[in-house]
Amino acid sequence: MAEVILSTKGLSRSFGYLKAVDDVTLNIRQGSITGLIGPNGAGKSTLFNLLTGALKPDTGTVHLNGRDITGLAPDRLFASGLGRTFQIPRPFARMSVLENVMLAPTGQVGETVAGPFFFRNRMRAEEKRIRDKALGVLDFVTLGALADHPAGQISGGQMKLLELARVLMGDPSLILLDEPAAGVNPVLTETLIGKIEELNRQGTTFVIIEHDMDFVMRHCDPVIALAEGRVVFEGTSDEALKNPVLLDAYLGATADA
Amino acid sequence: MIGVISYLVFFATTASILAIAVLGLNLQWGNTGLFNGGVVAFFGAGAYATLILGGTPQAGHLGGFELFYPLALLGGMAAAGLLAWIVGLLTLRLRHDYLAIATFGVAVAFENLMRNAEWLAGGAKGVRGFERPLREALGDGFLYNLLFFAVVLVILIATYLFLERLVASPFGRLLRAIREDEEAAQSLGKNPTKIRLTAFVTGSVILGLAGGLYGTFYAFVSPQDVLPTLTFQIWAMLIVGGAGNNRGAIFGAFLIWGAWTASGWALSRFAPVEAQLYTGSVQFILIGSVIVGMLMWRPQGLLPEKLVVSQRGKTPLVKQGV
Numbered sequence: 001m002a003e004v005i006l007s008t009k010g011l012s013r014s015f016g017y018l019k020a021v022d023d024v025t026l027n028i029r030q031g032s033i034t035g036l037i038g039p040n041g042a043g044k045s046t047l048f049n050l051l052t053g054a055l056k057p058d059t060g061t062v063h064l065n066g067r068d069i070t071g072l073a074p075d076r077l078f079a080s081g082l083g084r085t086f087q088i089p090r091p092f093a094r095m096s097v098l099e100n101v102m103l104a105p106t107g108q109v110g111e112t113v114a115g116p117f118f119f120r121n122r123m124r125a126e127e128k129r130i131r132d133k134a135l136g137v138l139d140f141v142t143l144g145a146l147a148d149h150p151a152g153q154i155s156g157g158q159m160k161l162l163e164l165a166r167v168l169m170g171d172p173s174l175i176l177l178d179e180p181a182a183g184v185n186p187v188l189t190e191t192l193i194g195k196i197e198e199l200n201r202q203g204t205t206f207v208i209i210e211h212d213m214d215f216v217m218r219h220c221d222p223v224i225a226l227a228e229g230r231v232v233f234e235g236t237s238d239e240a241l242k243n244p245v246l247l248d249a250y251l252g253a254t255a256d257a
Numbered sequence: 258m259i260g261v262i263s264y265l266v267f268f269a270t271t272a273s274i275l276a277i278a279v280l281g282l283n284l285q286w287g288n289t290g291l292f293n294g295g296v297v298a299f300f301g302a303g304a305y306a307t308l309i310l311g312g313t314p315q316a317g318h319l320g321g322f323e324l325f326y327p328l329a330l331l332g333g334m335a336a337a338g339l340l341a342w343i344v345g346l347l348t349l350r351l352r353h354d355y356l357a358i359a360t361f362g363v364a365v366a367f368e369n370l371m372r373n374a375e376w377l378a379g380g381a382k383g384v385r386g387f388e389r390p391l392r393e394a395l396g397d398g399f400l401y402n403l404l405f406f407a408v409v410l411v412i413l414i415a416t417y418l419f420l421e422r423l424v425a426s427p428f429g430r431l432l433r434a435i436r437e438d439e440e441a442a443q444s445l446g447k448n449p450t451k452i453r454l455t456a457f458v459t460g461s462v463i464l465g466l467a468g469g470l471y472g473t474f475y476a477f478v479s480p481q482d483v484l485p486t487l488t489f490q491i492w493a494m495l496i497v498g499g500a501g502n503n504r505g506a507i508f509g510a511f512l513i514w515g516a517w518t519a520s521g522w523a524l525s526r527f528a529p530v531e532a533q534l535y536t537g538s539v540q541f542i543l544i545g546s547v548i549v550g551m552l553m554w555r556p557q558g559l560l561p562e563k564l565v566v567s568q569r570g571k572t573p574l575v576k577q578g579v
């Protein structure tokens with residue numbers, strides 16, 4: 001069996017009486033682009049929040065590379081190679097696009113009060129290195145020309161790309177993308193997919209929440225479906241297309257584009 | 258003539274001390290987005306501790322350590338930092354409006370403690386018995402005041418340079434990210450609690466420095482010096498000058514202190530005698546209106562924060578409407 005990078009056992013989380021994530025057990029295969037689908041309110045984003053430590057589970061465990069990371073804070077998990085983007089982009093609005101990206105590397109010398117005064121040379125050298133890398137990453141996600149713009153003033157689709165760029169600065173081994181193509185124009189979406197597949201070839205594992213079935217069927221394997229907080233399907237995209245339960249879950253819930 | 262110059266030196270000294278305080282608040286609010294509603298507690302901790310540590314023995318309250326002045330001043334800064342650290346540990350998990358209310362409460366508690374605990378700091382009568390440093394050598398006159406102003410000015414410039422370098426560094430980037438979106442910053446590996454605490458304590462140490470200088474200037478501090486009015490004034494200075502911009506903070510301090518002083522003078526001169534009792538309240542209303550007006554028409558302040566851009570000489574694209 002292929003190696004597992006991330007796994008959960010019996011993961012649950014309620015909001016009041018609502019079981020948003022209900023006893024989810026799953027394995028994410030190393031090197032895969034796993035698609036996570038399900039109707040609105042199925043608990044997909046909540047599951048991401050549980051995996052990244054943004055929310056604490058009521059019960060259940062999460063393992064990353066075999067290590068129990070249940071309940072660890074998001075900052076610790078980012079440092080261990082787990083990156084994520086948000087369904088609604090969260091740019092640092094009154095900072096330039098470049099600064100948004102340069103922020104991300106962990107453990108910078110200049111990140112302490114003492115750094116800028118007692119470790120100036122090291123800080124300068126590191127800043128130069130980080131800036132070069134950031135400009136490279138911005139070019140990679142096609143935002144190079146916007147480096148000096150306030151991040152709050154770029155388009156919604158560009159913000160999605162910016163979030164990806166920020167995450168890439170940490171060289172994560174696993175990236176969770178929450179609806180990366182939503183609100184992004186088709187040309188940009190193609191670009192985005194190209195980038196994701198390129199990174200995937202270099203070894204990065206992806207889990208992608210997406211409503212666009214065409215996107216999921218063409219680019220994700222395996223596919224996992226949630227409905228009302230539970231896993232209702234796990235398999236290849238071909239199997240997904242033929243699965244009556246899955247069609248039900250979708251037909252039952254939405255007229256999503 | 259010497260009278261006017263003497264007055265100007267007095268004015269500039271006070272304004273410079275307040276400017277240092279505004280710089281401290283700017284680190285907290287302008288850069289990090291921490292709503293400190295109890296500025297005066299940290300300012301006051303600095304003033305009280307400096308005078309207690311550096312003063313001569315007094316009957317009835319703590320003090321008389323007669324420390325070498327720079328050490329007393331450092332002690333004042335440390336006291337403000339320690340207070341901020343404790344308050345920070347207890348409250349920094351709170352979000353903006355709650356943090357404002359909690360810190361405001363701390364400041365009111367501080368004032369009440371100083372007013373009532375006579376054994377600690379003289380109660381309502383305040384801390385006396387502090388000798389201004391080098392007074393014996395220089396006397397009490399104009400020369401002393403001029404030199405004291407020079408020292409305050411040097412400290413103001415040093416504080417400004419310190420903060421400019423700090424906020425231009427990756428640390429400053431970290432503060433801004435916390436201000437803009439804490440959750441996103443945390444998802445990128447940053448520890449918001451630690452960063453907020455560091456910024457809160459550092460800003461409060463600067464507030465304590467300003468307080469220590471203020472106490473030194475008057476060689477006296479009492480509960481009257483730590484009323485919420487001062488918190489209010491320092492906030493007005495920052496908002497009018499431009500939160501997030503250190504030059505704006507200094508500019509705002511001089512502008513608002515000038516307006517405050519001038520309005521006080523004008524009211525005492527031209528207002529009917531019966532109304533003069535209310536000079537303070539009228540000034541309060543004026544400054545409140547200035548804050549409200551500023552927030553409505555120019556919330557970024559007179560000298561707004563500047564965006565940090567890369568220095569690689571590429572012309573940014575013309576901004577298009579988004």
Ligand SMILES: Nc1ncnc2c1ncn2[C@@H]1O[C@H](COP(=O)(O)OP(=O)(O)OP(=O)(O)O)[C@@H](O)[C@H]1O
Nearest residue numbers: 015018020038039040041042043044045046047087
């Ligand atoms: N912080 C919260 N407090 C209370 N309820 C919440 C919270 N977050 C999510 N929920 C609820 O949990 C359920 C699952 O929400 P979630 O955002 O995970 O769905 P989703 O699958 O991502 O949906 P969508 O496709 O619309 O993004 C929803 O009913 C939602 O209202």
Ligand SMILES: [Mg+2]
Nearest residue numbers: 044045046087
């Ligand atoms: Mg969602």
